[in-house]
Amino acid sequence: MKTLIVYYSRTNVTKKIAEMIQKELDCDVEEITDGGKYKGKIGYMKGGMNASMGRTSDINPIDKNPADYDLIIIGTPVWASNMAPPVHTYLLKYNSQIKNMASFCTCISGGYEKTLEKIAEVSGKQQISTMFLTSKDIENPEEKIKTFITEIK
Template identity: 30%
Template sequence: MASPGIAVVFYSRTGTTKQLALEVAKALGADGVELTEERGRGGLLGYLRSGFEAARARTTTLRDVHREVLGYDLVVVATPVWVSAVCSPVRTFLRRHGGKFPPLAFLATMGGRGSETAFQQMASEARRSPVATLALTAGDVRAGKQMEKLSAFIREVRNATPLRTASDG
């Protein structure tokens, strides 16, 4: 069966991680896969619940388990940093498929800090170390800054993606 290449899986509450994830997907010629929930996270209550879930390493209910992602050659997983932790929707996705992933790379967006802990948690939930990581501030994503870091990340991901021969499709 033909191998489908790279997937970029992301969750985004307010659009910043989505913007970065879709940019990276475009640059890699990858499929974008958005994690969605039935229950919204808008307003102050949504914000507080998000912080609480991330701080307590809680999971949530996703609309789809996205098992198809396990068939890709490499998966980039993108999260917003919540209280110096991975967000609960991304934690849910990684925990569900932990130990079954192809090579992984991690992306994070944040106000300013906490991505290192978030990346450690992601590797632990996935039971796999990433081949590349990149964290950008929301300000830099919106302003289109840090393009060098972004290019370096994209290069690392490309280099780490298993090569396919023409007959693989």
Template identity: 30%
Template sequence: MRACIVYYSATGNTRALAEAAAGLSGADIVEVRDEEDYSKVMMYLKGAPRARRGEAARIEPAAIDVGGYDLVAVGTPVWAFRPTPAANAIVAALQNCEGKQAVAFATSGGAPGDTVGVLKARMEERGMKVVGTFHASDKEVKRGEGADALARLISSASGA
């Protein structure tokens, strides 16, 4: 069974976790870029309020066809205890995702708040069956921790 990890990373922590988990699980990987390209200051001043409101960003790629996969994992940093605008856009951009098994995951410098729950709900609204959620702190990611647990979750859910 095939799995795909689709993620947005602002500072590199979500990227590091996604790439390591993909390497361990054999999943394909798609990195999404937010066209806003926030500076660190603007993440807090503009991005965090947009995340709290549940807004979606303009992303590249604008459409992500996951029809060839059995499982789709979506990853995001935590901004203001919510998924980033780019992560909201990822869920909206997924094509042929209905009925797919899914995993929602996040990375954060502190507590994840409602991030994975909100992301899970949005994925379920698109018709995906979320079979697991995962969170790793930035400190864990920097120590190389978390990727094995995320990879196991992806592999077990996708039957790999």
């Protein structure tokens, strides 16, 4: 199964998990970037507000065509119990080209259920597998990643 991991990461936590999954699956990966719109304290506040209102935000052009893949794995940090706005943008823009989806999110402690539900709702796709990682999980994420990947395969 040709797989692409698509993720957004403000402080590299989601990036680290995306890279661990990528290593296991030996698949392609695409980072959603936005020129650092949400950097710093003001970025944090803007991000929280935009996410809580379910807004999208501009993203840079992507490299990989999702239509070329059998499965897209979406990764996002939890922002105000929602996906990060750049991920929301990606989903709205490319959803029609996505055949199958799995998703994961990273967070400090909560809001992951709503985030994963929102991804399923916005995409309108049943997720093959989902995973959330709290700060505690992120210290030793191997087991959760293993389960996530087993479900995908």
